[in-house]
Amino acid sequence: MGHSNPYLIRAIKKQANKVWHVSNAFIIPEGEMLAKRLTQKTFADYVIFQNSGTEATEAAIKVARKYFYSIGKINKNRILCIKNSFHGRTIAAIFASGSKKMTEGFGPKVPGFDHIEFRKFKPRFPNIRSKIKKNTAAIMVETIMGEGGIKSIPDKCLKYLRKICNEKKILLILDEVQCGIGRSGDFFAFEKSKVKPDIVPIAKGIGGGFPLGAVLMTKKVAKSMSPGSHGSTFGGNPLAMTVGNAVLDQIFNKGFLKNVKKISKYFYMELNKLKKDYPNIIKEIRGKGLLIGIQLHFDQTEFIRSLEKNNLLTIRAAENVIRILPPLNVKKKEIDLAIKIIKKVCTDYKY
Numbered sequence: 001m002g003h004s005n006p007y008l009i010r011a012i013k014k015q016a017n018k019v020w021h022v023s024n025a026f027i028i029p030e031g032e033m034l035a036k037r038l039t040q041k042t043f044a045d046y047v048i049f050q051n052s053g054t055e056a057t058e059a060a061i062k063v064a065r066k067y068f069y070s071i072g073k074i075n076k077n078r079i080l081c082i083k084n085s086f087h088g089r090t091i092a093a094i095f096a097s098g099s100k101k102m103t104e105g106f107g108p109k110v111p112g113f114d115h116i117e118f119r120k121f122k123p124r125f126p127n128i129r130s131k132i133k134k135n136t137a138a139i140m141v142e143t144i145m146g147e148g149g150i151k152s153i154p155d156k157c158l159k160y161l162r163k164i165c166n167e168k169k170i171l172l173i174l175d176e177v178q179c180g181i182g183r184s185g186d187f188f189a190f191e192k193s194k195v196k197p198d199i200v201p202i203a204k205g206i207g208g209g210f211p212l213g214a215v216l217m218t219k220k221v222a223k224s225m226s227p228g229s230h231g232s233t234f235g236g237n238p239l240a241m242t243v244g245n246a247v248l249d250q251i252f253n254k255g256f257l258k259n260v261k262k263i264s265k266y267f268y269m270e271l272n273k274l275k276k277d278y279p280n281i282i283k284e285i286r287g288k289g290l291l292i293g294i295q296l297h298f299d300q301t302e303f304i305r306s307l308e309k310n311n312l313l314t315i316r317a318a319e320n321v322i323r324i325l326p327p328l329n330v331k332k333k334e335i336d337l338a339i340k341i342i343k344k345v346c347t348d349y350k351y
């Protein structure tokens with residue numbers, strides 16, 4: 001929602017004067033309201049509030065395992081993930097990523113995770129059937145791989161995953177921590193595919209900069225999470241709930257998501273012009289909505305530093321990709337400025 005958003009500031013100040021913290025043994029109206037809004041607008045029936053994305057993905061794994069435990073399939077606990085994906089930095093989440101970079105030095109390996117490859121240029125999941133074992137409980141993927149280089153899983157592939165999950169009677173977890181809450185131009189990045197996941201962890205965007213994560217789920221799987229099976233001291237606290245509601249106030253505003261789509265279209269158009277002008281630097285423009293990747297032909301470290309020197313903050317992703325995630329309410333003139341800076345760095349770049 002951008003730096004120093006007046007609407008969010010007003011909301012959090014008002015709540016800070018009222019109450020900051022309440023034990024999660026008690027229901028608070030701000031939390032009830034946020035839970036209602038998140039479930040009424042989505043596939044989900046229940047939500048658990050957390051403080052971060054990694055806690056949300058861990059809770060998603062717990063829910064999947066507890067579901068099969070509750071129906072007497074106590075050994076059905078393995079999670080099938082995409083190799084070199086990103087689900088957070090806690091000890092289980094790093095082993096879910098299947099990435100050497102993330103796990104090196106942090107052994108012993110946490111068991112219970114298997115991995116499949118996702119090939120972007122022939123979008124599909126080769127040999128996925130053979131990777132689903134008797135004890136596989138769920139498939140967990142990011143709808144758009146962020147850290148992995150801004151790679152969207154095409155709707156066709158999402159549908160295929162849903163079909164396989166139905167066939168094998170296992171659960172589909174879609175990690176929308178980075179790509180969810182309007183970032184893709186839809187509330188969830190999987191929305192257009194019409195696929196209905198069982199469990200969806202969210203975070204980043206819903207907090208508007210304040211620590212807030214959540215896991216959304218259907219009633220079927222939520223039933224297994226009996227009182228006491230999960231909890232969090234700060235998760236769902238009044239400040240976080242207030243911010244979450246204030247973020248949704250803006251996102252659910254009429255025309256807000258339409259504008260994300262519209263302005264991102266403009267951004268892609270301008271970026272693709274740069275790609276045409278600098279074909280030796282820019283290899284590909286990737287992304288969906290305002291989750292944007294510029295893939296270079298070479299290591300992006302220097303380039304990112306030059307952008308920063310020119311006052312444009314970006315972040316790296318795998319495969320030589322520069323990630324740009326502007327606020328969802330970014331203005332055209334700010335995009336024009338960003339394009340000007342990227343163009344300047346391209347022009348000055350020695351390679």
Ligand SMILES: *Cc1c(COP(=O)(O)O)cnc(C)c1O
Pocket residue numbers: 052053054055057086087088089142146147175176177178179203204
């Ligand atoms: C950022 C991210 C996480 C982890 O979130 P944190 O709030 O940093 O713990 C998990 N999954 C995805 C897809 C992410 O992008």
